[in-house]
Amino acid sequence: MSKVLERFLSSRDVGSIAAVLDSSAPTEEQLNDAIRTAVREGHAEAISKLVAAGASLRTPNPETLWPLLHLAVEHEQLDAISELVKLGANVDELDSAGWTPLHMAVDAVGDAARKFGAEPDLSAIRLLLRLGSNPSIVDKEGRTPCELAEEYQQPRIAEVLR
Helix, strand or coil: CCHHHHHHHHHCCHHHHHHHHHHHCCCHHHHHHHHHHHHHHCCHHHHHHHHHCCCCCCCCCCCCCCCHHHHHHHCCCHHHHHHHHHCCCCCCCCCCCCCCHHHHHHHHHHHHHHHHCCCCCCHHHHHHHHCCCCCCCCCCCCCCHHHHHHHCCCHHHHHHHC
């Protein structure tokens, strides 16, 4: 990613991104690096401006090959999730494991609840459902998000998905 875009994202000064984009003429690769960073950090306005400047909603994370919406879900960035869907990201897009963002949310929330022995934070799951995520889609192993929650012994998550 260009130093100019990197500086912009680290400063969180979203209002100046148009000037940064105009002055630095970033490459497609730099724009896509920047949008992945903006998604991980939950910069909804930066995501919008980067897409307007040419960043792709279809660029996968090179480390995980996850689509951007899955990346936002994994990092529990609710504003990024909403912005990506508003901009046209498919709320039911499948990753390489056949998981939708909803499967990913169940995994992330279930893992955190088990790891910390706490009640699950259902915010991302509820948001995805409000945005139209289909809880009936099965992954490559034939599991719906609800069945995944049951497998993780997370009845509160499963209840929200029924």
